Amino acid sequence: MGLLMVKLAAVGIEPVTFWLRDSLCQPQVIGPPQPIVSIVGDDVILPCHLEPATDAVAMTLEWTRPDLNPRFVHLWYDGRELVSYKHPSYMGRTSLFIDKLKHGDISLKLSKVKLSDEGKYRCFIPTLGRNCIVQLVVGAVSSPVVEITKDSSGVDLGCESKGWYPEPEVFWLDGEGNILSAGPTETVRGPDGLYTVSSRVTVEKTDTNRFTCRVQQQNINQTRETQIHVPDHFFTATQKKEQESQREQLKSQLEEVERQEEENNENERKLQSAIWIVQGMRKKPLLEVKKDLERRKAELDEQLQKKERALKIKEGEVTNVTEYKRKTENEKEQIKVKLKEKEKGKGDNSLTT
Template sequence: MSHLKDGLSIKSQFSVFTALVFHHTAVFLFLTSSCEGQSQLIGPPQPIVAILGEDIILPCHLEPAMDAVAMTVEWARPDLKPKFIYVWRDGVGLLVDQNPSYKDRTSLFINKLNHGDVSLKLSEVKLSDEGRYRCFIPSIRRETFIQLNVGSVSSPVLGINKDPSGVVLECESKGWYPEPELFWLDAEGKLLSAGAPETVRGPDGLYTVSSRVTVEKSHGNSFTCRVQQSKIQQTRETQIHIQGDFFMDITTADCSCSTEHIVIGFAVVFLCISFAFFVYKWRQNKIETKTQEREGEKTESVRNNVELEVLMEGERNREQVSAESDTTKNLDTKNAKLEKQQKKENKEKQMEPGETNRDTNDS
């Protein structure tokens, strides 16, 4: 009996367990089917490219389609403050908390809301509009993101000039964004070897790109300047066709230029030789002038030395004459003294005999 009761207890427990599993499975399937039946917000899988100044549509729609007229739809850029670009609520567009840079430039297609189309129209696109946009419906908590890339393009302008080395082609394209690339192609579509293009960004944020290339007749008669920007997937190109006789004119011009170069070369050489000769003569004259000045200085020095010697000789002669005069005077003086002395002695000798006779008489 106890075994029978145990068996019934186990069966009842198993039945309860089965019922619970069935119930939870049914609930899970119901919830899954409910979720699967709810609409999703669908946006573009690739970035949207807008050209500067044009109008653009940022696609966003409910799938499966359902009426969105009574729903709240929020368009925003998370990187901005305030972030809201456009808000649809209670059947009207709200301007509260709208980013001022989008004022009067955003709108929804009201006649398409009942089909679940909540796409945003953005007018007069600016460079600052580039970014990541969020399309969000709060009531069903569904969102999707759209990347907007803004670009600006213009067709290149070609120019042609003659050069002794060939024909020079010039290409310039203004008003690009982002920064573009420039290529030269020949008649067969092959890249031509050219220097790196020059790129300048203006105060408006747009780029101007330019390049020059020298071409010859061997490259063909048709040439293309291509400007492209891969991010916005935009390409612009301009082709030019050069007549064959234009290259002939270049060849003739080359000959003429060669003759002119030869004449100019001879003229330059002649001027250089003339200048060198002039410098040589000028230096020679300068050297001769210095030599003459040195010789004049030497002559003047010799003359001065001679005059000095003459003066010194005269001075020596005067001194000698003076000395001789003094000697003569001394001799004359001595002779006078000697004569006087002699006379005195002679007089004394003459007086001695008389005195002797007087002495004798006195005796």
């Protein structure tokens, strides 16, 4: 290379220009423009290639995660993998496409993906001084389970889905695909880092009685849903309860209306009576009202006098009875005295004889 630079300098070509052109002619390490998404348990390919296509069989290739220690995920050196430098969590789970290395395909296959595999991966060829970064997004999904329950308010549907990552959203849809209004989603994250989500919704009878619980995670573009058909008899029983409850409510409302009407009628009667009294008093002159009151007073006084006279008569009768009783008692005492004297006289005669 030094001899070439001397020859180039001799003909007037700057060495710097040569090195720039030589650098531009080197293969580029090209990765994907978007993050790679994988599901827990699946196999995933982290794409990386040389452009223009260059045989990489004899090159040193480093797949690393800068946030780990040791950082090596897969180290290719001298036509073989150096396992001793590898991070323990990737043991037995990484591989290259050996038959494609000669065509510049240096992609990495990662098997049985784990949540902990999520992160940034660096594909680097030291001899070229080139690298690219591949972002791996790991998700976990599961199908939701739906159950039917009945309560006083109607037919209640419950949906639960376990083992999601990242945290998903839950939606309820009717038979036509319209989103239903449901309660807040309950979310629990387990010790394994996975999310369990659950949601409940109260539904009414429709033409199809079909409802869907949809769980989705937009970051990993994953959706799982379960559809359920609610038999008519669930709604029939609920409708009967609702009708009975409505009848009771209607009956109570009617009774309240009747009570209020009766109360209003009574108030109207009292008001009307007051109006009549006021109107009657307004129709009569004040003098006539005074005469009426005096006449009424005279009538009451006469009635009082009659009662007083009757009371005096009664008192006189009581006095007479009392006097008669006293006289009777005196006469009784006199008779007793006479009887005693008579008996005594008989006794004295007997002794004389």
